[in-house]
Amino acid sequence: MTSTSKDPILVVIQLTGGNDPLNTIVPYNNPLYYDNRPNLAISQDEVLPIDGEYGFNRALAPIKELYDQGKVSIINGVGYNNPNRSHFRSMDIWHTCEPDKVGTEGWLGRVIRDLDPNAENVLTGVNFGQGLPRSLALSGVPVASVSMLESYGILNTVTEEPNRSVALDIFSKMYSPTIGSSAVMDYLGQTGLDALKGADILKTAPEKYVSTIEYAESQISNNLRGIAKVLTADLGTRIFYTEQIGYDTHSGQADGHTKLWTDLSRGIQDFYADLQEHGVSENVVMLLFTEFGRRVQDNGTGTDHGSGGMAMAIGDRVQGGMFGEYPSIREEDLLEGDLQFNHDFRGVYTTIVEDWLNLDPVSVTGGQFEKLSFI
Numbered sequence: 001m002t003s004t005s006k007d008p009i010l011v012v013i014q015l016t017g018g019n020d021p022l023n024t025i026v027p028y029n030n031p032l033y034y035d036n037r038p039n040l041a042i043s044q045d046e047v048l049p050i051d052g053e054y055g056f057n058r059a060l061a062p063i064k065e066l067y068d069q070g071k072v073s074i075i076n077g078v079g080y081n082n083p084n085r086s087h088f089r090s091m092d093i094w095h096t097c098e099p100d101k102v103g104t105e106g107w108l109g110r111v112i113r114d115l116d117p118n119a120e121n122v123l124t125g126v127n128f129g130q131g132l133p134r135s136l137a138l139s140g141v142p143v144a145s146v147s148m149l150e151s152y153g154i155l156n157t158v159t160e161e162p163n164r165s166v167a168l169d170i171f172s173k174m175y176s177p178t179i180g181s182s183a184v185m186d187y188l189g190q191t192g193l194d195a196l197k198g199a200d201i202l203k204t205a206p207e208k209y210v211s212t213i214e215y216a217e218s219q220i221s222n223n224l225r226g227i228a229k230v231l232t233a234d235l236g237t238r239i240f241y242t243e244q245i246g247y248d249t250h251s252g253q254a255d256g257h258t259k260l261w262t263d264l265s266r267g268i269q270d271f272y273a274d275l276q277e278h279g280v281s282e283n284v285v286m287l288l289f290t291e292f293g294r295r296v297q298d299n300g301t302g303t304d305h306g307s308g309g310m311a312m313a314i315g316d317r318v319q320g321g322m323f324g325e326y327p328s329i330r331e332e333d334l335l336e337g338d339l340q341f342n343h344d345f346r347g348v349y350t351t352i353v354e355d356w357l358n359l360d361p362v363s364v365t366g367g368q369f370e371k372l373s374f375i
Contacts, residue, residue, distance in 0.1 A: 006283045008317075008356050011227060011240040012108065013220075013264070014133070015290035017087065017247030020303050021310040021339070022296065022329070023257060024060065025074055029053050032329045040253055040298040050074075054326065059261035062269035063314070070320035071272075073313040073374035075348055077327045079341025083292060083307035087248070090291040095135035097346050097365045107349060108239055109138025110364045111357065121236045122198045128223040128242040136241055144198035149226045150206055205233040213274045220244045221267040228274045231284070238357075247290060253302040268314060285315040285356050285375070289348075293339055296329050308339025311348055313374050317356070323372045344369050351375055 023040065027033045028047040047055035048064045056064045066072050080099045084090045096103025112125040125136055125143040136143045209229040215221040223242040230237055246260050268286065275281035289311045294303035308327045327339035334340065347369040350361040355375040362368065 006280070007238060008358070009231060009238055009240070009280075009284045010111075010352065010357060011231075011284060011286045012135070012242075013268075013286060013288045014241070014243035015247050015260075015264075015288060016091075016243050016245045017249070017290070018090075018292045018294060018305055019247045019290040019309065020249060020253065020257060020294040021076075021308070021327075022294070023253070023303075024057055024261065025050070025076070025310065025326070026055050026057055027053060027326065027329065028055050030329065036297045036329065038298070039300055040303065050322065054322070057258070057261060059258045060265050062265040063312075066269070066272065066314060067320060071314060071316060071318060072320055073318045074322050075311040075313065075343070075372060075374060076322060076324040077308050077339070077342030078289075078311050078324065078345050078348060079292070079308050080344055080346075083335070083338070083341065085292060085305040085307070087291060087305075092134060094289065094291055094345060095133065097349065104137075106133070106135040106137045107364050108135045108241065109141045109143070111353060111359065112136070112141050112143065112239055113138060114359050114363055115238050115357070123201055123230075123235050123237045125239040125241070126198075126202075126227075126230055126237050128226050128240070133241055133243070136239075142198070144202060146202065146226065149202065149229060201235060202230065205229045205235065208233045211274050211277060213270050213277060215270045216263065216266045218263040218267060220264050221270060224267045224271040225274075228271055228278075231275070232278045232280065249294070249302045250299070250304060251302040253298075272314070282316045285313055285317055285352070287348075287352060288312040288314070289345070295337055296334060296339065297337065306338040307335060308341045311345070313352075317375060319374050321374075323374045343372065347371055 022033065023042055026042045026047050028044045029052060034041045042057055046058050048058050048061060049055040063072060080093060093099045095106050097107050116124040119140065119142055122142040123144055127133060127136055127143060127145040130147055132143060132145045206229055209232060215225045227240045244260065244264055246256065249257050272281060275284055290309050293306040293309035295306040324343045327342060346365040349365050350369045351371040351374060353359050353361040353364045
């Protein structure tokens with residue numbers, strides 16, 4: 001269990017579209033990898049070796065530096081029984097921990113509920129991106145969703161009193177149910193009021209933020225910098241969420257996958273350096289996940305939907321190294337041409353929830369699942 005003096009914080013980064021594990025952590029000493037990837041295999045001289053069998057794609061060089069410092073856990077072969085190769089269904093499964101039915105409660109929504117059962121802080125959970133990911137959605141749980149921190153909130157341009165007080169009062173009445181008391185109206189009413197409170201509080205974060213770190217110009221770096229601004233403002237946020245889109249690499253994977261990981265690796269490197277500069281890196285764990293892997297064989301210019309993906313945990317408090325068995329790529333071991341999963345994704349969540357956030361994992365995942373010792 002963590003022994004940090006401050007409350008532990010989780011930053012979740014969703015790799016949307018299905019990241020290719022074989023070209024991320026490369027089995028560079030396995031001839032079957034090169035047989036199956038005549039067009040897309042990462043050559044041995046382009047790999048950053050972990051050991052004699054596996055190595056990082058060199059686009060992950062900044063993450064490899066953190067790995068060498070013992071701050072990166074690579075979690076291999078993550079998935080679930082009867083893998084679904086639909087983006088929407090598979091992501092729903094990851095978001096709700098419900099592989100066998102359509103779930104309505106997000107796993108991180110449950111985490112936020114358990115961290116703040118009385119919903120005292122409307123900023124316990126903050127998403128940086130468009131909309132609200134299902135993983136964060138749970139009735140009665142307030143979550144702020146921010147696309148651009150500096151312009152967050154519909155009333156951000158109304159600054160002078162009494163105009164602001166009048167506008168807030170009108171907006172509150174618009175959202176407060178005055179006729180009827182249906183569950184939907186109650187939910188919308190409280191959500192609107194929480195959005196107001198969150199916007200007012202979050203607008204103070206950029207004013208407090210000072211950093212010498214120069215983030216790269218990419219969307220994922222912008223989102224991570226926004227997270228750093230809120231995190232270091234000490235507003236009580238415990239769960240942060242963001243995504244990087246583009247991992248559905250059916251074509252153009254050689255350049256596209258490299259660009260995605262170049263941007264993400266640089267963003268994570270800068271974000272971690274920012275946390276160190278502010279003295280809070282020991283209180284943060286990052287979790288990277290994707291909805292599924294890609295097929296073992298390339299299709300000429302890309303890879304199609306597969307299974308048996310991977311995840312990563314990054315931070316001062318993780319146990320660095322490789323966790324979980326790297327899936328076999330022998331033909332007889334494949335699942336319809338795809339990698340088999342070796343570890344249920346809910347076991348990854350269980351490890352995070354119990355060993356990092358100090359909560360009851362069954363309340364979040366709905367069952368007992370084997371942990372991995374990456375924290």
